[in-house]
Amino acid sequence: MPMLNLKCTKDxxxxxLGELSSAVAKAIGKPEKYVMVVAEKTDLVxxxxxxxxACAEVKSIGGLNGGVNRExxxxxxxxxxxxxxxPADRTYVMFESLxxxxxxxxxxxxx
Numbered sequence: 001m002p003m004l005n006l007k008c009t010k011d012x013x014x015x016x017l018g019e020l021s022s023a024v025a026k027a028i029g030k031p032e033k034y035v036m037v038v039a040e041k042t043d044l045v046x047x048x049x050x051x052x053x054a055c056a057e058v059k060s061i062g063g064l065n066g067g068v069n070r071e072x073x074x075x076x077x078x079x080x081x082x083x084x085x086x087p088a089d090r091t092y093v094m095f096e097s098l099x100x101x102x103x104x105x106x107x108x109x110x111x
Contacts, residue, residue: 001061001103001110002028004076006039008054008086016083023079027072028063046090053090054080061110064097 002024006012017037025032046053056076058064072095077088100111 001034001105002030002063003036003038003057003059005057005059006037006054007042007044007056008039008080008084009041009044009052010084010086011041012039013083016079019079019083020076023072023075024058027068027075028060030060030063046092051090052084052086054084054086054092056091056093057096058093059096059098061098061100061103064095069093069095 004020004024006020017039020039021032021035021037024030024037025035044050044053044055058069058072073093076093077091080086080091081088101109103110
């Protein structure tokens, strides 16, 4: 049930999506079979300027905390730098914990 929603200024290779999926599963401690990564290329302005940038939203039912969020931020920023050349200071990562009954899947909710 973890989901990473990535928006950035560059085309996103499928290989990067797989790396992000693995990173989310490992950091949060959830089976990767429940992880979803959504990505889209979009126009962004950050710090009042155009240029390469990214915004990632991570949502999960449990598993998020300060330590996990710092670890995942570092990993996401590293992967975006390695694959897309987007520097960490041009990347925002937001985290949201959701109640199990606020997440639907397979015709029902998790709670």
